[in-house]
Amino acid sequence: MxxxxxxxxxxLPDPFAGVxxxxxxxxxxxxxxxxxxxxxxxxxxxxxxxxxxAVAAATVDLFATGEVIPxxxxxxxxxxxxxxxxxxxxVLLGIGMSQSDAVEDxxxxxxxxxxxxxxxxxxxxxxxxxxIGTKTAVLIVFLACLLxxxxxxxxxxxxxxxxxxxxxxxxxxxxxxxxxxxxxxxTIPEILTGIRQAIPFAFISLISAELIASEQGMGRLIRxxxxxxxxxxxxxxxxxxxxxxxxxxxxxEQIRERVLVxx
Amino acid sequence: MDGRxxxxxxxxxYGEGSERTKAIDDLxxxxxxxxxxxxxxxxxxxxxxxxxxIAGFLDxxxxxxxxxxxxxxxxxxxxxxxxxxxxxxxxxxVKENVLYGLxxxxxxxxxxxxxxxxxxxxxxxxxxxxxxxxxxxxxxxxRVALARTxxxxxxxxxxxxxxxxxxxxxxxxxxxxxxxxxxxxDKTVVFITHDVEEAVYLSERVMIMTRHPGxxxxxxxxxxxxxxxxxxxxxxxEFTRKKNEVWRSLREETKSEVQP
Numbered sequence: 102m103x104x105x106x107x108x109x110x111x112x113l114p115d116p117f118a119g120v121x122x123x124x125x126x127x128x129x130x131x132x133x134x135x136x137x138x139x140x141x142x143x144x145x146x147x148x149x150x151x152x153x154x155a156v157a158a159a160t161v162d163l164f165a166t167g168e169v170i171p172x173x174x175x176x177x178x179x180x181x182x183x184x185x186x187x188x189x190x191x192v193l194l195g196i197g198m199s200q201s202d203a204v205e206d207x208x209x210x211x212x213x214x215x216x217x218x219x220x221x222x223x224x225x226x227x228x229x230x231x232x233i234g235t236k237t238a239v240l241i242v243f244l245a246c247l248l249x250x251x252x253x254x255x256x257x258x259x260x261x262x263x264x265x266x267x268x269x270x271x272x273x274x275x276x277x278x279x280x281x282x283x284x285x286x287x288t289i290p291e292i293l294t295g296i297r298q299a300i301p302f303a304f305i306s307l308i309s310a311e312l313i314a315s316e317q318g319m320g321r322l323i324r325x326x327x328x329x330x331x332x333x334x335x336x337x338x339x340x341x342x343x344x345x346x347x348x349x350x351x352x353x354e355q356i357r358e359r360v361l362v363x364x
Numbered sequence: 365m366d367g368r369x370x371x372x373x374x375x376x377x378y379g380e381g382s383e384r385t386k387a388i389d390d391l392x393x394x395x396x397x398x399x400x401x402x403x404x405x406x407x408x409x410x411x412x413x414x415x416x417x418i419a420g421f422l423d424x425x426x427x428x429x430x431x432x433x434x435x436x437x438x439x440x441x442x443x444x445x446x447x448x449x450x451x452x453x454x455x456x457x458v459k460e461n462v463l464y465g466l467x468x469x470x471x472x473x474x475x476x477x478x479x480x481x482x483x484x485x486x487x488x489x490x491x492x493x494x495x496x497x498x499x500x501x502x503x504x505x506x507r508v509a510l511a512r513t514x515x516x517x518x519x520x521x522x523x524x525x526x527x528x529x530x531x532x533x534x535x536x537x538x539x540x541x542x543x544x545x546x547x548x549x550d551k552t553v554v555f556i557t558h559d560v561e562e563a564v565y566l567s568e569r570v571m572i573m574t575r576h577p578g579x580x581x582x583x584x585x586x587x588x589x590x591x592x593x594x595x596x597x598x599x600x601x602e603f604t605r606k607k608n609e610v611w612r613s614l615r616e617e618t619k620s621e622v623q624p
Contacts, residue, residue, distance in 0.1 A: 264451035267421055270439040272465035272516055282468075286455045363455045363496040 151333040159333035160340060169322065169341060176307060176319040176342065179235055180349075183242025184296075184303045191247050192292055195254025196284065212251060220245040220302075221309040228314040238310040238318065245306035246299035253295030257288040290364050293357045300353060304346040366432055367397035367442075367519035367552035369418060373427035376413055386577040387413045391427075393571060393580055397519070400546055400553045402563035404610065405573030405581075406618045411556045414578070415522050418554060419445050431520065441469065443520040444513035448528050450505040452497040458508050459484065459493040465516025483511040487541070503534040507541070514545065520552045527562070536594065539566055543590055560614060564607045565597065572613045582613045 134153045141152035151159075163169035198205040220241055227237040261284055269283045270276075311320025319342045326335035376388040387410040395401050403411045416422045417429055420439040429436050431443065444465075452461050462484055466476035484493060487507040497505055506526060513521065527535040543566060546553055557563050563570045570584045586606050588597055597603055 262451065264447045264449060265453060267419070267439065267445065268447070268451045268453075268512075269464070269468075271419065271441070271443065271445050272512075273441045273468040278468075283453070286453070289455070363498065 148330070148332060151336060155333040156336040156340060159331075159337035163334060163337050163341070169319075169338065172317055172319050172322045172338075173341065173345070175235070175315075175317045176311065177345070179238040179311075179318065180242060180303045180307050182235075183239045183307070184246050184299060186239070187243045187246035187250055187299060187303075188296055190243075191250030191295065192254050194247075195251040195256075195292075195295075196258045196288060198251075198255050199258035200280070200284075212248065215244065216248055220306050224310050224313050227310070233314050233316060235315075237314045238307060241306045241310040242303050245302040249298040249302065250292070250295040253291040253298070254288060257291030258284055261287045290361055293360065297350070297353055297357065300350050301346065304342065304349070308342065367550075368432050369395040369520065369552065369554070370428070370430045370433070371395075371414075371418075372429075374414075374417070374424060374429055375426035376410065376417060376422065377425040388417075389577040389579045391579045393583075395552060395554065397432075397552055398550050399569065400555065400567045402555045402557055402567040402570045403573060404557060404560060404563050404570060404614055405578060406575040406614070407558065409573040409575050409617070410578030411573055412524055414573075415445075415524050415554060415556050418520075419443060419522050441465070441516055442518055443522055444516070444518035446506070446509050446513055446521065446523045446526045448525045450497070450502075450509045452505055452508055452512070454497050457494050457496055458489055458500070461497070461508055462512045462515050464512060469516055480511075480515055483515045486514075486545070487511040502530055503538065506530065506538060510542075510545070514549065514551075518551075520554070523553065523555045525556050525558065528557070528559075535562070540594060542566065547590075560607055560611045561598075564603060564610055565594075570606075570610050572610060572617070575617045581617065584610050584613070 137150070138152045138154065141147050141150050141155075147155075194204075194208060198208060223244065224237070224241055227240050231237045231240060265283055265287060266279060269279055274282050307318070308320040308323070311318035312324050313320075315321045319338055322338045323335055326332070326338060371391055371393045374388055374391040375386070378385050378387055391414070403414065405411045413422065417424060418431075418436065420436050420443070453464065456464065459480060462480040463476055466479060471479070481493075484490060487510055489504065489507055489511060492500065492504065497508065500508065509526075527538050530538065539562060542553075545551070553567075555563070555566060564584075564586055565588075568586060570586060572581045572584070573579065574581045584606060588600070588603060588606075590597065
């Protein structure tokens, strides 16, 4: 989050500095929420922009009635499978392209073609091929996440420090083992960076696919609530999926820092 | 004694056609097992190329380079390279870096551990076994790199300006440590440097290379009593004479470089 860099609380003792920084980081959001609360029903009609208090109540309600649970579960499954597939394929492809010119030449054209394409533009096509539901959503999530993962993995695998490779070969590591002993560990930081970049794409593409091509999921819930005028519930669903996406990114960053103690 | 290096009519050409550049031209030089040889020369003279050829990283265009009579065919554990940029595996701790060559050689865990610890202690790295390279200073990183290379016991140490990135006091400490190791462990050392004083201080022979394309220009034999403390050696009349001899020879090469 960009707001984390705005202010460095050098002059305060540590415990206060932590609290102060936290507050400072979240003040913009607080200002927005308060402004929204005030504006709703005054500057803008409450039916178009329900106040945050109503959205909060709808959020609690969505969980209390259990209405959101199956949608959230389906959405998380789709993100998990789509992202998981893109990690598996992306890492293999990225590193494979660095190891073999034939592999690189073959896949390069496809990657170059899908790179500038908004992946959500493929939703209607995916719908035609795979029908409404999980398969379509997973395909779109997979495609949206694939490129950052392939590119980071490929870039890292192609730029492994030559002297590390030379050292390993000098110490008796065969070309085949070199891959596991040097190339893979040297590439892990960038692979994790690629995954980190892909997580937001996963949620964006998921919701886009579910808005159009799903009977279930958070995207579908947003559409349904919106189409019958349950605006507080619609906003609540957006808030919930945003919070989930934020938690996924934050959680992944924590894991990444722990894995990469050596960087 | 093992660890002999034979270089005969070595020629190394990079590139093809109009891109062709000759890096090394008709270089012949023999290094005895256990000998400490430095190679100095103006930048771009091919001294690093020479080292990489002995290491087996580069192919030869013409001539032969052999270790104990066997032509070099790629990298191998009979030789060890110490790079200026340390080339430590950043994801491995100090201990794990030193263990690398032993793991690859299939040395049983307990024995490997004892050997690694011995070289960690020898290089004054005790207490830092579980640190990652990023947590170490440049001097310590280079000591880890030396320990890692020594641990798998190559006969030949190939050192590519290993202390070039370190400040003077640190460099001197490591030079003295290297002399002690060389005395104790009977290694053949080929040491690339552009520092004349370093070359004379460390080596039994200093080969000066001509500038581009590089070949052997002169060889200065240095016979110093290295059991004396550094201050006695560097202030001795013999050290100064040898240093000037190498410096003058190198100077002729760098001077011609300045001419248009």
